[in-house]
Amino acid sequence: MRDTIDIGIDLGTTNSAIALAEGDTVTVIKNVESQDTTPSAIWMPRAGEIRVGAKARTRVENDPDNTAAEFKLEMGLADVARNFAKAGVKLTPPQLSAEVLKSLRDSATRFLNGEAPTAAVITVPAAFALNQNKATVEAATLAGFVPGSPLLQEPTAAAFAYGLQDTSDRAYWMVFDFGGGTFDAAVVNKRDGELRVLHHAGDPYLGGKLIDWALVERLLAPAAAAEFGLTDFQRDNRIHRRNFARLKAAAEEAKIALSGIDSTSVLVEVDTPGGDTETFDYTLTRDALDRVAEPYYVRAINLCREAMRENGLSPDAIDKLLLVGGVTLSPGLRERLADPAEGIGIELETRLDPSTVVARGAAVFASTIRHPAPLAAAPAKGEYAVELSYEPAVTTTTTTVAGRLRAGRDLDWTGYSVVLANPEGRPPFRTANIALNRVGAFATEVDLDERRTSRFIIELIDPAGAPQKLVPNTLSITHRTETFGGARLAHSLGIQLADKTFSPLLRKGAGVPTTAREMFRTSHTLLRRDDEAMIRIPVVQGERARATRNRPVGQLTIRPVDLRMDLPSGTEVEVTFEVDASNLVTVVADVPLIGAQFEAEIDLTSVLTPSSDVLTRQLAEAEGRFEELQRSAELPDVDDRLRRLEAEGTLPTVREQVRAAATDAGAAATAEDRLRDFQAELDDIDDMAELPRRTRELLDLLAEAGEMVQQAGAVRDEQELTALREEAQHAIDDRDLGAIDSVAERTVIFMARLHRRQPGWYEDAYWSVVQQPGLLPPTAEADRLVREGREAINKRDQRELERVVQQMIRLLPRDERETFIGLTK
Incomplete structure (x- = not known):
């Protein structure tokens, strides 16, 4: 068995690839058709027969009832399954992905002369959510890999592949990963041999598939409908399912062809309602393709700019733009990327095949991870076992290897020794005899060959000097000039609170593995006798303050059966998030009141496909908001943001995906994600439009506070007011609405404290509460x-009145209590 995993797999939306790292060499393993990539497509012509790859891909357009493709976009959706009519079975996205992985694994087995890989590093988009990552792990297990095969983010894998080719000591790179279904941008720093991902930005539903469908819906389908007099020729019309499958396949082929020529003929057999088949012939030019693809290029470029901006870098600071994914083969996209004004203006790096670079990088990373060891068994009679501890890949030419020997019986190891030897080293290497201690442990330093894999043999010698059989008796350590600085969270991770705000426990960019914990309070009473009662806490990923504008990835549920007593409202619950190196999350909830700690699983199987009806309503709402903002926009910043949304083609794309949602779960997921982002953008634009009014309100508050300080303020009040004015000016200069509101709230509190010093204030407060019916609870x-x-x-007992009013305020509803917040500080 291999010491390190060595196998890397790019599980792609359109195509997948597998690679093997051995020493300083990375090999892309060809499939049975002698191709570097395998189409991520499944065909089941009959029960018990599954075809994967090119043969399945050619059947998608003519046999859509028995084929499946582009199912990566449906990973993590609990209610999705593709039906195969002739076979009479349904397969979920993880099951479909597992078939692709099995095919790749079979290719590796042939390449390795029958040695079937039992583990692999599998790549996922950095923009993938938790439920999508979990579905990928499930697919790997179904494919026969050991449970818990590591996941690696695709832009990080690409950086590894390029890092193996790059000899510079220090550099900044931008990974531009535009694949068939997803887009990722990542800023990568190489410093003194360490590769570190600094920042991610991406879109899990921005890929070549969207460009293909845009070509179909905006050019090909309207032309075919006009030529053949087709009515209701829409993608969601099941009557035309076969026609649209053919148009989609032809659009993808034409897009690929236009990477090398200026125009191409799109030839498609179209079934007409009368039962005839007509040949549709359409000339597609590169210019027409670029016009359709323009909004998607713009969105990808804007995400790159966002990643640089959030990391405080300009394009001048980035040395290379690493191109990854089939879409980057487009000459139109490359020309735009190289343009400093319209694109990014960073030198393009094109030395490696963008279709296989992710698999290559995953293999490089896999060679740094020790192969999962099988469950330890007692050594056979006459054999000894060793448990080793060492780093399988290092950047130094000397490293430490430690180990502990085991026998099938109790044994005092005094007098035993081991020798580590690398007879093929340059020069050959061999340690002296290393004495074991009483419990069989040892540690030693070994020399490594530079930029090679050193393979050591371990010899066990008994006290009489006789060699003994040791299992395992080999280990491999690779010397590399670069090392991985660790994975990072691509999204902030946290929970939705009762007031619908987002409380992040882990921030975007945090290194993983990591742990975070925070104390929360329950918003209502949980009675054990109420079988239907429960506390539901949505778990979300994203950066928006409004939790509903972030992506839901699961739900934390606490039920009465989990507890041994009732929980009153306001009970403390400590929530702990643990994230492993593959970005998989577990959660532990601790309830101090009952002294109990229990694992609360995040239900990642509860993310469902949004219905087309809900999406249609959400689209109408978003369109209405957008039109209203267009009519009322007065500020240049608002106009700029609205124009950006138009340039990215958000609404046309969402409309197309919503129309297709009834028949395409991937389109439904895309529409939901885009609508959520679109509404969040509109929230931000609303805030920008509010800036002038909220700024005036803050300045008015500060002016009123200034008058109060002049009339009855002390020196400390003048100092506090000066600090508030300075903070207000910073917030206004930064155009930060949240900061403006925060200063305004603290100014109100400050004024309330000044006001309560006035004679009669407590009596006025008392009567204002008492005289409002229903304000106090009926207790x-x-x-x-x-x-x-x-x-x-x-x-006329002022001190007693102050005490009473303070206690009355605490009984008020929260929003009313804030009116008197100065009393409770």
Whole structure:
């Protein structure tokens, strides 16, 4: 068995690839058709027969009822399954992906002369959500790989592949990964041999598939409908399912062809309602393709700019733009990327095949990870076992190897020794005899060949000097000039609170593996006798303050059966998030009140496909908001943001995906994600439009506070007001609406404290609460406080009145309590 995993797989939307790293060589393993990539397509012509790859891909357009392709976009959706009519079976996206992985694994087995890989590093988009990553792990297990095969983000894998070719000591790179279904941008830093991903930005539903469908819906389908007099010729019309499958395949082929020529003929057999078949002939030019693809290019470029901006870098600071994914073969896209004004203006790096570079990088990474060891068994009679501890890949030419020997019986290892030897080293290497301690442990340093894999043999010698059989008796360590600085979270991760705000526990860019914990309070009482009661806490990924504008990835549920007593409202619950190196998450909830800790699983199987009806309503709402903002926009910043949304073609794309949602789960997921982002953008634009009014309100508050300080303020009040004015100016200069609101809230609190010093204020507060019916809860405590307050007023007992009012305020609803917030500080 291999010491390191060595196998890397790019599980792609359109095509997949597998590579093997051995020493300083990376080989892309060809499939049975002698191709570097395998189409991610499945065909089941009959029960028990599954075809994967090119043969399946050619059947998609003519046999859509028995084929499946582009199912990567449906990973993580719990209610999706593709039906294969002739076979009479349904397969989920993880099951479909597993068939692709099995095919790649079979190719590797042939290449390795019958040695079937048992583990692999599998790549995922950096923009993938938790449920999508979990579905990928499930697919790997179904394909026969050991449970827990590592995941690696695609732009990180690409950086590894390029890093193997690059000899510079220090550099900044931007990975531009535009694949068939997803887009990722990543800023990567190489410093003194360490590769570190600094920042991610991406879109899990921006890929070549969208460009293909845009060509169909905006050019090919309208032309075919006009030529043959077809009515209701829409993608969601099941009558024309075969026609649209053919048009989609032809659009993809034409797009690929236009990477090398200026125009191409699109020839498609179109079934007409009368039962005839007509040949549709359309000339597609590169210019027409670029016009259709323009919004998708713009969005990808904007995401790159966002990644650089959030990391404080300009294009001048980036040395190379690493091109990854089939879409980057487009000359139109490459010309735009090289343009400093319209694109990014960073030198393009094109030395490696963009279709296989991710698999190559995954293999390089796989060679740095020790192969998962099988469950330890007692050594056979006459054999000894060793458990080793070492780094399989290092950047130094000397490293430490430690180990502990085991026998099938209790044994004092005093007098035993081991020798580590690399007879093929340059020069050959051999240690002296290394004495074992009483429990069989040892540690030693070994020398490595530079930029090669050193393979060591371990010899065990008994006290009499006789060699003994040791299992395993080999290990391999690779010397590399670069190392991986660790994976990072591509999204902030946290929970949705009762008020619909997002509380991130882990911030975007945090290194993984990592752990974070935070204390929360329950928003309502949980009674054990209520079988239907439960606390549901949505788990979301994203960067928006409004949780509903982020991507839901699961749900944390606490049920009465998990508890041994009732939980009153406000009970503390400590939530701990643990993220492993593959970005897979577990959660532990601790309830101190009952002294119990229990694992609360995130249900990643609850993410469902949005219905077309819901998406249609959401689209109408978004369109209405967009039109209203267009009519009312007065600020240059608002106009700029609106124009950006138009340039990215957000609404046309969403409309097309919503129309297709009824028949295409991938389109539904794309539409939902785009609508969520679109609404979040509109939220930001709303905030920008609010800036002038909220700024005026803050300045008015500060002016009023200034008058109060002049009339009755102390020196410390003047100092506090000066600090508030300075913070307000910073917030206004930064055009930060959140900061403006924060300063305004603290100014109100400040004014309330000034105001309560005025004679009669507590009495006014008392009567303002008492005289509003229903403001206080109908409890004995409230009745008592009302009575005690009236007595304090009659007795002119100011201190007693202050105490009563303070306690009354605590009984008020939260929004009303904030009116008197100055009293409770």
